[in-house]
Amino acid sequence: MLNPAHFVVVIAERAFQSSIDFSPSRRKPQGKMTSRYELNAPLQGPSNAGIIVPASLRLKDNGSSSATTPDDDDDDILNVVEPDYQLRKRRVWSPEEEDSLASEDIDLLDDDDELEEEEDDGVGCPLPSTPEDTQLLEAEMTEVLKAGVLSDEIDLGALAHNAAEQAEEFVRKVWEASWKVCHFKNLPAWLQDNDFLHKGHRPPLPSFSACFKSIFRIHTETGNIWTHLLGCVMFIGVAIYFLTRPSFEIQFQEKLIFLSFFIGAIVCLGFSFAFHTLCCHSEMVGKLFSKLDYCGIALLIMGSFVPWLYYGFYCHYKHKMIYLTVVIVLGITSIITSLWDKFSQPNLRPLRAGVFMSFGLSGIIPAIHYVLMEGWISKVSQASLGWLILMGLLYILGALFYALRVPERWFPGKCDIWFQSHQIFHVLVLVAAFVHYHGISEMAMYRVTVGECDIPQHPAISF
Secondary structure: OOHHHHHHHHHHHEEEEEOOOOEEEEEOOOOOOEEEEEEEOOOOOHHHHHOOOOOOOOOOOOOOOOOOOOOOOOOHHOOOEEEEEOOOOOOOOOOOOOOOOOOOOOOOOOOOHHHHHHHHHOOOOOOOOHHHHHHHHHHHHHHHHHHHHHHOOOHOOOOOHHHHHHHHHHHHHHHHHHHEEOOOOOOOOOOOOOOOOOOOOOOOOOOOOHHHHHHHHHOHHHHHHHHHHHHHHHHHHHHHHHHOOOOOOOOOHHHHHHHHHOOOHHHHHHHHHHHHHOOOHHHHHHHHHHHHHHHHHHHHHHHHHHHHHHHHOOOHHHHHHHHHHHHHHHHHHHHHHHHHHHHHHHHHHHHHHHHHHHHHHOHHHHHHHHHHOHHHHHHHOOOHHHHHHHHHHHHHHHHOOOOOOOOOOOOOOOOOOOOOOOHHHHHHHHHHHHHHHHHHHHHHHHHHOOOOOOOOOOOOOOO
C-alpha cells in the first residue's frame, strides 16, 4: 500500500540524486518567487504514472547570489538541478509568518529519523488490522492532506485517488479475512433478529465473497446454512435419479407430478441456504433474500400438495382440479404476502409462522374429504396417508419451534451456535420433506401398479 508522505520523500530523493529535469508550470506574480514544477521524465513503476510531484525552486538572477548558506544541514538538497534554478530548503509554516498562506512553503519532506519512527509505529503499513493502526493511518492521511491544501502544492486529484485505493484495499481485506464474531448488542438494527442468541454473530460483510467464505467458519448461522445446503444437494441428487429413469419404469406424466415437488423442495432449501449465507451482506441484500426465503417456503407447500392430491383423487378429476386450484391460489397469496417489506421483521415472527401453518393445515380439508369418500382404514394403508400425517406433524412442530424460539428462550446465551430453534426448524423441515417424498412414492406405486379406477376420468384429460 502506497503511503503518500513516503512517496513524496522517495520522489524528491530521486530527483536530487539523478538531476531529473523540472519545468515550471506556474509562477506566482507577487511575494516570494515560488514555482510549481512537473517531472519531464516519467517515473518508473505502474503506480507512479501521471502523478505530479511538487517542488519549490528559487530562480537565480544573473549575477546574484540566491543560494542557501553553506551552514545548511541538508547538503544534498543544495545540488543544482538546472543552470537557472537552485533548490532551497523549505520552512515549516507557523502563524507568526507575515506572508499569506498561499505563499508559504510546507515541509513535506521528513527527516530519515522521523520516517524510521513512522515505520516502527506501523503507520503506513499495508492493511492495519487493529483499530489503533487504522486511527494512525487516518491521522497521517489527514495531516498530509492539510499540509497540501495549505501550501497549494499537492495534486489533490492524485492524492484522492491514492487514498481511495488504500481505503478500498483496506476494507476488502478486513471484510474477507479479519472479521470476528460479535455480540448481539453490537450488531446493527437490521441484523438483530433473535435477542436470545448473545454471542457468535457475524458482523456486516458487504462482500459476496466474504459472505460465502463465512460458510466455513463457526457462527450463529453455520448450522442454518449447512442443514439446508446439504438438504438441497441431496434433493438435487434424488430428482436427477428419479427423472432419468427410463419411461418403462416411470412414465413421463408421473415424472411431471413429482417434478413439482422436487422444484418446490430444491427452491425452498436453496433460497434458505442463500438467505442465511448473505443476510449479513447489507440491509438491502438481507431483505431481498429474506423475501426469497419465504417465497421458497410457499413453493414447497404448493409442490407438496400437488402429488398427493393427484394420487389421492386419482379417479375424481373434478375434485382434484378444485383442490389444486385452491392450493395454487393460496400459494400465490402466500408469496404476495412474503413480498411485503415488513413481513420479515423480527416482531412479526408469529405472523410468518401463522401464515405458513395455515397454508399447510389447509390440506386437512381435502384429507377429510378423501377419508369420508373412500373410507379411513383402507385408504390409510393403501394411500400411505400415515406418512403424510407424519409429514404434517413434523412441519407443525418445526413451525412451533420457530415461532416460540425454544430452547434458547429457556437458556439465553447457551444455544448461540448449536441447537437453537432455527436449526431445529431446519432439520424438521428437511426430515418432513423426505417423509413426504416417501409417502407420495408409496401412493404412486399403489395407484400405478395396483389401483384401478371404478369411476371414469374426464374424457379429454387423463389426470
